[in-house]
Amino acid sequence: MKVLIATEKPFAPAAVEDIKKELATAGHEIVLLEKYTDNAQLLEAVKDADAMIVRSDKITPAVLDSAKNLKIVVRAGAGYDSIDTAYAKEKNVVVENTPGQNSNAVAELVMGMLVYAVRNFYNGKAGSELKGKRLGILAFGNVGRNVARIAKGFGMEVSAYDAFCPADVIEQAGVRAVKSQDELFQTNDIISLHIPATPETIKSIDYRTVNQMPKEGILVNTARKEVVNEEELVKLMSERKDLKFITDIKPDLDEEFKKFEGRYFSTPKKMGAQTAEANSNAGIAAAKQINSFFAEGDTRFQVNK
Structure with a gap:
């Protein structure tokens, strides 16, 4: 499966490596889109993705319409109001968060x-x-x-x-x-x-x-x-x-x-989750949830049931 890590505000570099390692244990292909400045870049990157890991990125109907193969989006963090969960449900896309990690x-x-x-x-x-x-x-x-x-x-x-x-x-x-x-x-x-x-x-x-x-x-x-x-x-x-x-x-x-x-x-930007530990914890949790979803159909963290 192709997993897109799409983060306008990137994870810490060490966290990215931890996420990649976790996804690699299940043999997934990993695509990284960081610091994108135009929504068109996200729309292009998500076209053939089976799964996404995001942070505070806006997952709008346009993004979901562009993602023809998308089955799951995991928000690395607790809040998920940046994702159109209702439209994702219409598109049969599972949306999950990673509560407690930050x-x-x-x-x-x-x-x-x-x-x-x-x-x-x-x-x-x-x-x-x-x-x-x-x-x-x-x-x-x-x-x-x-x-x-x-x-x-x-x-x-x-x-x-x-x-x-x-x-x-x-x-x-x-x-x-x-x-x-x-x-x-x-x-x-x-x-x-x-x-x-x-x-x-x-x-x-x-x-x-x-x-x-x-x-x-x-x-x-x-x-x-x-x-x-x-x-x-x-x-x-x-x-x-x-x-x-x-x-x-x-x-x-x-x-x-x-x-x-x-x-x-x-603070100049939202700083609550901006620690190396929180980045790593939330990112690894997101990767594990994607692995469990494809391996076992696990949706225990789904927020759009």
Whole structure:
């Protein structure tokens, strides 16, 4: 089978070699398309591919129409909103993700940005410590659990809310379970977002929600840009001079947020999974899933059933 590794934002070189080795164990032909600058390049490369491994690449109906032999697309990572899963299903193309492989990398980034934020972005003035701060985690999936684990090591008081995770599961992890999203925002100094972008969550982090945070609140977003109502958050931060917003997903209103000097930080590009370990873990997992799919018909990670 021909497997296309299509990554506008490439894997680390060592990760590419790991992926190739895993696919080679099953005798697959491997084609590499990195740093492509035109969608036409992707459309051409996918024409005769039987399988694809992608990162944040957009797999649109046009891509799927061009891929006449395509049977499976694996997103090396957890989020898959860049793939038209419904159209893929119509085309009988299996879409999978690799949940959990990037979780520790994202969680470490959260804590690294938090240290940077509470130390006033290292501007030379006295900041504060994370020890004793109250951290609220919105969604207790793989990333949220890793954030909780690391935060407890900092001596933080950790609570979480997840509409789909039972309270007793959260409590078993040594984390206080709250009863609602509103309660989470009302009772924590810092909120870390780990919700997916769905019709229910898009722009749900809005003026009313964030305004419930106590004085000197910090909002952290390493989830999806779309879940934050940027217009309303800009309005709130212009009114509340105590709030900080840090993210690894550059907002559409980046220039507006930059006006809040000392209270806003964004990485130039999405950085959550940008470690050699996460690259390798997610890439190898994707390769193994493709091997299992063709060898055994394994679709346990399918997201478009």
